[in-house]
Amino acid sequence: xxxxxxxxxxxxxxxxxxxxxxxxxxxxxxxxxxxxxxxxxxxxxxxxxxxxxxxxxxxxxxxxxxxxxxxxxxxxxxxxxxxxxxxxxxxxxxxxxxxxxxxxxxxxxxxxxxxxxxxxxxxxxxxxxxxxxxxxxxxxxxxxxxxxxxxxxxxxxxxxxxxxxxxxxxxxxxxxxxxxxxxxxxxxxxxxxxxxxxxxxxxxxxxxxxxxxxxxxxxxxxxxxxxxxxxxxxxxxxxxxxxxxxxxxxxxxxxx
Amino acid sequence: xxxxxxxxxxxxxxxxxxxxxxxxxxxxxxxxxxxxxxxxxxxxxxxxxxxxxxxxxxxxxxxxxxxxxxxxxxxxxxxxxxxxxxxxxxxxxxxxxxxxxxxxxxxxxxxxxxxxxxxxxxxxxxxxxxxxxxxxxxxxxxxxxxxxxxxxxxxxxxxxxxxxxxxxxxxxxxxxxxxxxxxxxxxxxxxxxxxxxxxxxxxxxxxxxxxxxxxxxxxxxxxxxxxxxxxxxxxxxxxxxxxxxxxxxxxxxxxx
DNA sequence: GCAATAGTGTCTATTAGACAATATTTC
DNA sequence: GAAATATTGTCTAATAGACACTATTGC
Numbered sequence: 166x167x168x169x170x171x172x173x174x175x176x177x178x179x180x181x182x183x184x185x186x187x188x189x190x191x192x193x194x195x196x197x198x199x200x201x202x203x204x205x206x207x208x209x210x211x212x213x214x215x216x217x218x219x220x221x222x223x224x225x226x227x228x229x230x231x232x233x234x235x236x237x238x239x240x241x242x243x244x245x246x247x248x249x250x251x252x253x254x255x256x257x258x259x260x261x262x263x264x265x266x267x268x269x270x271x272x273x274x275x276x277x278x279x280x281x282x283x284x285x286x287x288x289x290x291x292x293x294x295x296x297x298x299x300x301x302x303x304x305x306x307x308x309x310x311x312x313x314x315x316x317x318x319x320x321x322x323x324x325x326x327x328x329x330x331x332x333x334x335x336x337x338x339x340x341x342x343x344x345x346x347x348x349x350x351x352x353x354x355x356x357x358x359x360x361x362x363x364x365x366x367x368x369x370x371x372x373x374x375x376x377x378x379x380x381x382x383x384x385x386x387x388x389x390x391x392x393x394x395x396x397x398x399x400x401x402x403x404x405x406x407x408x409x410x411x412x413x414x415x416x417x418x419x420x421x
Numbered sequence: 422x423x424x425x426x427x428x429x430x431x432x433x434x435x436x437x438x439x440x441x442x443x444x445x446x447x448x449x450x451x452x453x454x455x456x457x458x459x460x461x462x463x464x465x466x467x468x469x470x471x472x473x474x475x476x477x478x479x480x481x482x483x484x485x486x487x488x489x490x491x492x493x494x495x496x497x498x499x500x501x502x503x504x505x506x507x508x509x510x511x512x513x514x515x516x517x518x519x520x521x522x523x524x525x526x527x528x529x530x531x532x533x534x535x536x537x538x539x540x541x542x543x544x545x546x547x548x549x550x551x552x553x554x555x556x557x558x559x560x561x562x563x564x565x566x567x568x569x570x571x572x573x574x575x576x577x578x579x580x581x582x583x584x585x586x587x588x589x590x591x592x593x594x595x596x597x598x599x600x601x602x603x604x605x606x607x608x609x610x611x612x613x614x615x616x617x618x619x620x621x622x623x624x625x626x627x628x629x630x631x632x633x634x635x636x637x638x639x640x641x642x643x644x645x646x647x648x649x650x651x652x653x654x655x656x657x658x659x660x661x662x663x664x665x666x667x668x669x670x671x672x673x674x675x676x677x
Numbered sequence: 678g679c680a681a682t683a684g685t686g687t688c689t690a691t692t693a694g695a696c697a698a699t700a701t702t703t704c
Numbered sequence: 705g706a707a708a709t710a711t712t713g714t715c716t717a718a719t720a721g722a723c724a725c726t727a728t729t730g731c
Binding site for chain 4 (some may be wrong): 679689697702
């Protein structure tokens with residue numbers, strides 16, 4: 166006999182676990198890197214995975230993501246348009262993954278979040294994660310077009326797919342938003358911002374046209390008055406992120 | 422005493438219900454319209470709501486959304502890049518809503534999906550929804566900037582927020598993708614496509630520049646050879662959607 | 678004829694991208 | 705001085721948007 170559930174009767178529903186997984190991206194040494202933790206338990210014991218964990222019974226999804234972020238990295242997160250000057254990292258919801266087979270133990274729906282952070286000291290292994298590390302996203306994804314290549318460090322569960330979606334979101338979003346500044350420290354130079362774009366897109370940009378473009382886009386950058394020579398060469402002006410979230414005109418990714 | 426769950430032990434997790442909700446959009450009579458159903462049970466009995474329902478225990482999220490769509494509208498859905506010629510409507514995941522208070526009865530996490538469909542005959546009331554209707558999105562949202570205005574038909578739960586997010590997704594996505602064709606029948610004219618953009622964006626576009634732009638964007642439109650006079654005036658060429666999903670150059674929304 | 682819609686052509690202001698030239702530091 | 709990076713300027717090809725004009729239907 167088949168029992169038809171009343172569609173809005175919440176007393177009869179299949180049991181789900183809900184988790185948040187985090188795609189935490191940063192730029193280090195000219196490469197787009199993701200945070201991974203090593204799994205200490207089955208399944209996929211010993212494999213790298215995205216940080217994450219269960220959503221608590223009285224906790225909002227975004228709060229759960231922010232809590233996991235603090236536990237895994239010590240980073241405080243600021244969601245969405247809040248925090249323009251960037252004490253905390255940028256956090257936004259990415260997508261939700263609910264294939265019935267994605268966790269071999271039971272039905273788990275994972276709400277993935279994307280975090281963009283400035284270059285950080287080595288991650289602290291949070292909670293019971295045996296270890297944590299930053300690694301170039303190519304190590305996990307094999308973004309080369311050679312189909313026979315396997316990723317150097319295959320991720321557990323469907324986390325490679327989630328990471329790929331997060332990377333693609335970051336790559337497209339820095340085109341039309343000021344989000345690239347989330348990868349920079351609170352004060353940064355035009356050259357540092359350009360190296361963020363170059364690392365995330367994997368391209369080389371003309372420093373002169375880039376400079377003219379970003380300084381000419383209203384609301385993108387605000388000069389702080391200071392200068393720095395930390396890149397060598399002529400001292401560069403320091404900027405902080407302006408209030409604009411949507412860039413008009415957008416930055417154009419070359420060779421599309 | 423506080424019990425700390427092992428972060429990856431799925432035998433200890435708070436109970437969640439997982440639903441899918443649908444933002445189904447179409448263009449009728451020059452207006453962007455959304456599908457709403459009238460709730461037959463508490464809470465919010467008698468109020469309009471987005472169609473949706475529980476995800477089954479062995480069902481993928483997207484499959485659940487497609488199933489609900491068929492049940493509520495009879496529309497078949499084709500996800501993502503599949504089905505370029507459009508028997509089925511376009512379906513994509515929108516976002517996930519999990520505020521602990523969003524359903525007064527218990528913890529419900531809803532994975533909202535966005536559906537874009539051509540103009541359809543009157544919706545058939547599906548399942549136990551007492552009635553269903555298309556209504557201009559402004560009826561539910563109050564997109565006028567008058568803050569004292571209340572929506573004509575306030576939606577149940579957090580569905581106004583979900584609908585607003587879906588409308589914004591549709592508005593931005595037709596800029597840089599060929600998704601506007603999802604609002605058109607399998608064969609359509611440039612003028613019909615232009616009226617889609619005008620309705621979704623709420624603007625008036627120059628027919629001459631629009632024509633030059635869309636016919637000059639590679640992969641956007643493919644002429645079928647036929648013509649029609651269903652709009653009156655000089656017969657217009659018929660087109661179907663080309664294979665391109667990303668438009669380059671993008672369509673530009675005026676007065677941003 | 679008039680009204681309506683479709684489609685082409687032309688002009689102009691703006692812009693993306695190439696690249697020359699200059700400025701200011703460290704070594 | 706050489707090398708590195710920053711910053712400004714100039715040129716050119718492409719483009720968005722305004723809008724004149726022609727084409728083809730129904731009435």
